[in-house]
Amino acid sequence: MKLFIKTFGCQMNEYDSERIAAVFEERGYFLTENVESADFAVINTCSVREKPYHKVESELGRLKKIKLKNPNFKIAVCGCVAQQDGEKFLERFDYVDLVFGTSAISRLHSLIDLVEQGERICDTNEGEDELTIPVFSRSKQVSAFVTIMKGCDNFCSYCIVPYVRGREKSRKPSEILDEIKYLVDNGVKEVTLLGQNVNSYGKGLDEKINFPQLLYLVNDINGLERIRFVTSHPKDFDDELIFAMRDLHKVCEYLHLPLQAGSNKILKLMNRKYTYEEYKEKVFKAKELIPSLALSSDFIVGFPGEEDDDFEQTLKAISEIKYESIFAFKYSPRPKTKASSFDDNVSDEEKSRRLNELLNLQSKITEKINKSYVGKIQEVLIEGKSKKDENQFSGRNRQNKVVNILSNHKLNIGDIVKVEIVEAKKNSLLAKVLEYVGR
Ligand code: 5AD
Numbered sequence: 001m002k003l004f005i006k007t008f009g010c011q012m013n014e015y016d017s018e019r020i021a022a023v024f025e026e027r028g029y030f031l032t033e034n035v036e037s038a039d040f041a042v043i044n045t046c047s048v049r050e051k052p053y054h055k056v057e058s059e060l061g062r063l064k065k066i067k068l069k070n071p072n073f074k075i076a077v078c079g080c081v082a083q084q085d086g087e088k089f090l091e092r093f094d095y096v097d098l099v100f101g102t103s104a105i106s107r108l109h110s111l112i113d114l115v116e117q118g119e120r121i122c123d124t125n126e127g128e129d130e131l132t133i134p135v136f137s138r139s140k141q142v143s144a145f146v147t148i149m150k151g152c153d154n155f156c157s158y159c160i161v162p163y164v165r166g167r168e169k170s171r172k173p174s175e176i177l178d179e180i181k182y183l184v185d186n187g188v189k190e191v192t193l194l195g196q197n198v199n200s201y202g203k204g205l206d207e208k209i210n211f212p213q214l215l216y217l218v219n220d221i222n223g224l225e226r227i228r229f230v231t232s233h234p235k236d237f238d239d240e241l242i243f244a245m246r247d248l249h250k251v252c253e254y255l256h257l258p259l260q261a262g263s264n265k266i267l268k269l270m271n272r273k274y275t276y277e278e279y280k281e282k283v284f285k286a287k288e289l290i291p292s293l294a295l296s297s298d299f300i301v302g303f304p305g306e307e308d309d310d311f312e313q314t315l316k317a318i319s320e321i322k323y324e325s326i327f328a329f330k331y332s333p334r335p336k337t338k339a340s341s342f343d344d345n346v347s348d349e350e351k352s353r354r355l356n357e358l359l360n361l362q363s364k365i366t367e368k369i370n371k372s373y374v375g376k377i378q379e380v381l382i383e384g385k386s387k388k389d390e391n392q393f394s395g396r397n398r399q400n401k402v403v404n405i406l407s408n409h410k411l412n413i414g415d416i417v418k419v420e421i422v423e424a425k426k427n428s429l430l431a432k433v434l435e436y437v438g439r
């Protein structure tokens with residue numbers, strides 16, 4: 001039996017897809033990239049913005065054609081859109097067999113049992129133990145995602161996540177550590193700790209622990225080389241975490257700290273609970289204590305009420321902070337959110353114009369930063385061959401930038417090498433090997 005999975009959206013969805021694949025693999029399914037040959041297709045959906053939401057429909061249209069040819073072909077929809085629309089999905093798309101929400105993966109075996117018997121079902125109930133499933137199925141060999149908490153209690157006014165991922169819930173430290181040890185025993189060198197808001201890790205657990213303390217425990221795991229984490233909320237990003245990042249040598253010099261907007265008026269409307277000045281102070285302190293720190297951020301343009309002057313402040317912030325990379329989106333109203341009741345008064349044209357201006361500014365900054373790497377010695381974890389050139393190896397430096405490597409010696413996935421950067425490309429760096437550090 002063959003399983004096809006298509007994943008939209010964030011790393012949390014990628015992680016969930018790996019858990020879903022693990023459940024199917026236990027039942028004897030193999031993964032295939034060719035949907036035409038699959039017996040079961042799962043679409044893991046994202047509803048954070050309107051665009052990915054609509055992609056689900058076009059993906060389903062493609063699957064419908066396959067089902068017309070092969071009636072035994074089963075179709076499941078899961079993730080945030082499934083959680084949001086639930087039963088409505090089964091009604092609207094009569095060829096979909098299974099709809100399951102973000103808390104249903106722990107019940108997936110019994111859901112598949114029912115679907116294999118010919119039933120059509122929807123499960124968007126809340127679950128208690130859904131984070132305890134062991135993960136066998138990983139898409140990458142040396143770098144793995146590990147969820148440490150799920151859900152979000154922040155209710156930023158534009159964001160649907162609290163409605164589709166529920167309230168914050170942290171996973172027990174012992175479970176997290178066991179999962180990472182298991183991954184390391186199986187060749188993983190780098191973990192990315194995942195949560196919508198990792199800074200509030202530990203709230204609600206019986207044992208007293210916070211995120212920096214968890215980092216200390218993870219740092220102690222033998223054989224693990226690198227630790228990354230996403231996403232931090234600026235309002236909770238504090239000195240204790242900066243010190244932990246500085247002092248723990250496995251924690252990489254990379255911080256994704258979404259600012260969203262540079263104008264305090266817009267930040268307030270977004271319910272972000274910080275001002276740009278507070279954000280800047282924290283980031284500058286982090287940069288001062290961790291000089292090689294690379295920063296990245298998310299931005300929303302065209303939020304209701306964003307005037308030219310507000311947008312200018314976002315541009316100014318981007319120039320001042322000098323991010324290595326950013327993700328930027330046009331605002332789109334999402335169901336149930338507070339901002340969906342605001343007047344979406346910036347035209348789509350104007351949103352596009354602002355988005356372009358912002359991305360143009362950023363690409364100049366990225367280019368400059370990339371150039372500044374030339375001549376520097378960097379540590380790279382080899383993830384495989386370069387996508388563009390078979391003769392080059394590819395990995396990431398500690399700042400999370402893709403580095404392609406020229407090497408006369410064969411490098412292996414999982415090797416850690418010291419390289420010298422010889423050239424800066426638009427979105428990556430080119431390097432030559434100086435020293436083989438180890439595996
Ligand atoms: N419209 C546009 N962008 C959004 N994001 C979240 N909700 C919306 C929305 N309604 C963006 C934010 C967030 C990222 C994951 O998606 O920038 O950080």
Ligand code: SF4
Nearest residue numbers: 152154155156159161
């Ligand atoms: Fe959404 Fe804000 Fe929570 Fe991030 S912190 S998931 S943007 S509500």
